Amino acid sequence: MTTNPNERIACRIFSRASDASVAVAAEIADLIRSQAASGKNAVLGLVAGSSPVNVYTELVRLHQNGELSFANVVTFNSDEYHPMQPTELQSISRFMHEHLFDHVDIDPANVHIPDGTVAKEHSPTYCAHYEQLIRDAGGIDLQLLGINRAGHIGLNEPGSDRGSRTRLITLDQPTRTDAASDFFGAENVPRHAITMGVGTLLDARRVLLLAFGEGKADIVARTVEGYAGANVPSTFLQDHPSVEALLDDAAASRLTRVQSPWLLGEVAWDDITTRRAVIDLAEGVGKAILKLTDADYNEHGLQDLLAAHGSSYDINLRVFRNLQSTIIGWPGGKPEHRKRPGDRPGHRDDIFPKRVIVFSPHPDDDVISMGGTLIRLVDQGHDVHIAYQTSGNIAVFDEDALRFAEFVEDFCTEFGIQAGGLEAIAHHVDEFLRNKKSGQLDSEEVLRIKGLIRRGEARQGARCCGVPDANLHYLDLPFYQTGRITKRPLSDEDVGITVDLLRQIEPHQIYAAGDLSDPHGTHRTCLSAILQACVICQNDPWYEACAVWMYRGAWQEWAPHQIEMAVPLSPQEVARKRVAIFKHESQKDRALFPGSDLREFWQRAEARNADTARRYDELGLAEYAAIEGFVRWDGSTGIEL
Missing domain, CATH: 3.40.50.1360 (Rossmann fold)
Incomplete structure (x- = not known):
């Protein structure tokens, strides 16, 4: 209290x-x-x-x-x-x-x-x-x-x-x-x-x-x-x-x-608190970090920081260099022939190319939240896998499923195909959806068709990023398979499926959604499955060379003081990312569960990535079209397992 x-x-x-x-x-x-x-x-x-x-x-x-x-x-x-x-x-x-x-x-x-x-x-x-x-x-x-x-x-x-x-x-x-x-x-x-x-x-x-x-x-x-x-x-x-x-x-x-404890009394000026205070100060007074003065610190409640660490110039330079070091154009590391003297070493730069797993809670979170980095990793030669943790089948409009069912019926009729079982399923879906009551749970057949719609869109989105079909993994974690918004608690089976995939791929990098404002709670549950799996695998020989990065974008974004890896995107990569998001047609124009942000997902992602780039620019860093931010999980981050 x-x-x-x-x-x-x-x-x-x-x-x-x-x-x-x-x-x-x-x-x-x-x-x-x-x-x-x-x-x-x-x-x-x-x-x-x-x-x-x-x-x-x-x-x-x-x-x-x-x-x-x-x-x-x-x-x-x-x-x-x-x-x-x-x-x-x-x-x-x-x-x-x-x-x-x-x-x-x-x-x-x-x-x-x-x-x-x-x-x-x-x-x-x-x-x-x-x-x-x-x-x-x-x-x-x-x-x-x-x-x-x-x-x-x-x-x-x-x-x-x-x-x-x-x-x-x-x-x-x-x-x-x-x-x-x-x-x-x-x-x-x-x-x-x-x-x-x-x-x-x-x-x-x-x-x-x-x-x-x-x-x-x-x-x-x-x-x-x-x-x-x-x-x-x-x-x-x-x-x-x-x-x-x-x-x-x-x-x-x-x-x-929590946000500005220095305004309430003495604080321990460690690197994290100092970085947050200086970035907040720079944004508050509208200055680049290197332009902050002693007067700026004194006038905004940071006298103790000056007293603890000397002049504003020294503090500014340390925070600026720290922020600058987060900008990484090679998120998976460079091959030997591209390395130059003075390059900042990344995690296990001795390994190239790397095996990478991008975990996507829903079938579109990968391209929405880190599509630019995904494209960059593939283009730079890494072995990239995508693991779709859930089917996302409850987020498909009935009319989309009805359209696919009608296509199957018309296809069979048009080509004279005697596919009794196939036609029967299509007919069931057609009848069920035409007579469906408000709030009624979908039948198993309807859920499977909706799941296939999302799976096909995920495949197309991944292809836009250059990820081969053989590297796509559809986990269909059991906790999600209820057909309704309320899900089952995360179970040992969910974690076990995740562990099996990790041990199959033995990745050097894991990317997981840290977008915990997802109103459905699916992101939080999926992240918990990954982190529990990492704890189980932490003594495996391959895990010593593995880094876990958390991305955001669909529901919120990391603030500059939190970001540990900032991947800058060119205008061309922003455009490619948008095309990949557009492949998720069932979520285009109007998502079934948009949350409180009524913009389309591609609009949210582009706005947040552009805003991160703008904030870096205004803090005195290089100006980019967009930036995707990441925070590394080291086992101590305050994420509930």
Whole structure:
């Protein structure tokens, strides 16, 4: 917990999100036990979503191990979509039962979830009744909350008053866009919801706010350090007498104590902190690094840095040279005949060409996020492999699958091919998709066709980069094969498949997606599979010569102070990368799950790569068309395994 005066909400920061979840589950369990010992009920306010899932998993574990009973627990969920049947895939009711209630000994009569089937005209009466049920239970002892990028608590949209109570609300477009992943498209997201009001939530005696991942960093900083107001409902939590935010390192990254700790007091001026401070200073005053003066340092809270390391010139030069050393035109190293005196040695420059594996969580992440580097590695003579970790089949529009099914039927008819089994599958797909209901899970046949569409696009994209078909590996990790947004936990089988590939290729370089703001969580799970596999392989003879690099691009980008390898791209390489991305036609024009950034993926990637190049240029480095940035994983990086 912090006493930082900038933070208007107490914060606990954990290196791993799972540790935060265990801490929350422990507090809930202690409350349940203490209330039971006093002969009282524990009244919990609960929420759905990705943030509390591991909390519920830990509570279920405690119950199944005989360490916790829910016999004295009463629950009230904060919201439900409207209209929504409780058995629908996207309902909060179904989520809560699948993740918690069906696995513990809670009395069903003690479970309260807003009714998404109540008629609109009856909603005021119903919502008043829900408020009365909370009062009759003695009020909420502990309210669990998540947060979205607009600062929702519950489903209270910006503009919600501090004293608002349970009511039917209309969801804003950003909220519906954020929920698109769960509903297989934003057009399927309900326009309304029933939610506890801000005032209802603040009535709880204790509030725990969970936020994980860099995608939450901006809104966490605004909630914790900004001023309270209705435009960001989560800021009203600052008024609560017993509220605490539990964050992982990524979600806390924009807090002042993490981003600019030198503004709060003395810090240890190591190389990393110095680099970040100087780059932040240069960008803040709009100067190249080598143009910073003693006055710039003194006027922006960096007097201690000057005192610790001497003149601004010496500090500037050290940081500039460090940043300059990250620019590498040969990401896999140079052959002997291209090496020149004064070249900066890379990792294992004695090995050329290198065997390289690029892991792609979805079938297009490779070309979107590091397509330029991929092209460069192939062109420079390395043995490049691409491993597609999942099929990506849930991200294909039904009409694309229908078009392929109709092609098969027409092909057989046109050429007089008697392919009964093939035609039967095509006919099933055609009939299924034409009669498919909103939110309905795809059949196995439809999922396989959608997977083949993504596989074919991946093959074409890889060919644009020069990677031969024989070097493409379709892993189809089991955790993903659910046919729905919610995936299974990562298993030993997923990690084992990854280990087998690593030991087959014995790579000198591994590239993995560190884009952890992916709203579906697939990137995080896929990265965990790779890093766990690396830990297993770390004593293999080949691993000593292996470097693991993490890329970004589809959802976020590394900041200059984080980048350890910056690969500059020429305008021609940017154009080739764009063509490779365009081969993923099912994701072109409009992706099924775009997240909060509505630009096409090629536009996001080009903008982020160009912005990285611009920032390097403005810091005083050479001017490039684009830069793809990478961070090396050495086993100590704060990534959850």
